[in-house]
Amino acid sequence: HHPDRSTVWVGRIGSQVPIGPDTFTFIAGPCAVETPGQTLEAAEMAKAAGATLLRGGAFKPRTSPYAFQGLGIKGLEILADVRETTGLPIVTEVVDARDVPVVAEHADMLQIGTRNMANFGLLQAVGDAGKPVLLKRGMTATIEEWLMAAEYVAQRGNLDVVLCERGIRTFEPSTRNTLDISAVPVVQSISHLPIIVDPSHAGGRKDLVVPLSRAAIGVGADGVIVDVHPDPENALCDGPQALLGTELRELAQAVRTIPPVV
Numbered sequence: 001h002h003p004d005r006s007t008v009w010v011g012r013i014g015s016q017v018p019i020g021p022d023t024f025t026f027i028a029g030p031c032a033v034e035t036p037g038q039t040l041e042a043a044e045m046a047k048a049a050g051a052t053l054l055r056g057g058a059f060k061p062r063t064s065p066y067a068f069q070g071l072g073i074k075g076l077e078i079l080a081d082v083r084e085t086t087g088l089p090i091v092t093e094v095v096d097a098r099d100v101p102v103v104a105e106h107a108d109m110l111q112i113g114t115r116n117m118a119n120f121g122l123l124q125a126v127g128d129a130g131k132p133v134l135l136k137r138g139m140t141a142t143i144e145e146w147l148m149a150a151e152y153v154a155q156r157g158n159l160d161v162v163l164c165e166r167g168i169r170t171f172e173p174s175t176r177n178t179l180d181i182s183a184v185p186v187v188q189s190i191s192h193l194p195i196i197v198d199p200s201h202a203g204g205r206k207d208l209v210v211p212l213s214r215a216a217i218g219v220g221a222d223g224v225i226v227d228v229h230p231d232p233e234n235a236l237c238d239g240p241q242a243l244l245g246t247e248l249r250e251l252a253q254a255v256r257t258i259p260p261v262v
């Protein structure tokens with residue numbers, strides 16, 4: 001038993017963006033914040049395509065410790081400047097409980113990435129931060145474990161949690177992870193929390209972003225979060241999944257033509 005499906009509001013009073021059952025929220029932005037110019041360009045591409053929230057990683061949890069780890073606090077400052085210019089509220093990842101206060105000071109929504117879904121101290125810290133939380137599914141987590149992770153945030157009095165299905169690890173090597181599209185209606189049947197889909201990190205391939213977004217729309221997800229980059233070939237992080245040009249226009253079209261909720 002749970003209450004009717006919730007809407008989570010993100011951003012400053014007066015210009016808040018809803019994520020929930022009565023709308024479809026399009027979130028886009030660069031995987032990683034690299035420079036002020038690249039972040040602004042990506043944000044303008046996202047906004048022109050219809051996105052109402054900007055994503056961008058300042059603290060990047062990379063599989064290899066030798067890969068670009070993000071700009072840290074400098075990246076948060078760039079995001080905050082880009083918010084001033086574009087008006088788009090920001091969602092960005094926090095990977096360490098010690099960084100929660102500084103990330104919460106700059107961002108409108110705190111993201112917990114797949115690798116930290118079961119980092120309970122971090123979940124409690126974001127629960128205490130007073131900002132909405134985007135909780136990605138652990139790539140090896142069951143739906144039950146994911147919902148229990150959300151409870152760690154909720155237990156601190158923060159019910160503004162949005163779930164994000166971003167693919168799970170299976171035996172199939174042709175995509176980075178396997179998007180568990182059935183998780184969307186399953187979660188909606190047992191939880192009141194909004195749920196969105198990340199087709200970029202699930203597939204790891206830009207050619208899959210539009211079809212997987214259409215699948216997310218088809219199963220009734222509350223939104224999508226996608227990577228865009230003005231120069232994907234030279235991106236410091238996850239360039240192969242970043243949209244530019246044709247795919248971004250196709251995605252914008254798919255998002256615009258969502259059938260009405262009946």
Ligand code: PEP
Pocket residue numbers: 031057061093112113114115136166198201
């Ligand atoms: C991201 O969204 O930047 C990210 C790293 O995603 P995930 O945690 O799903 O891999």
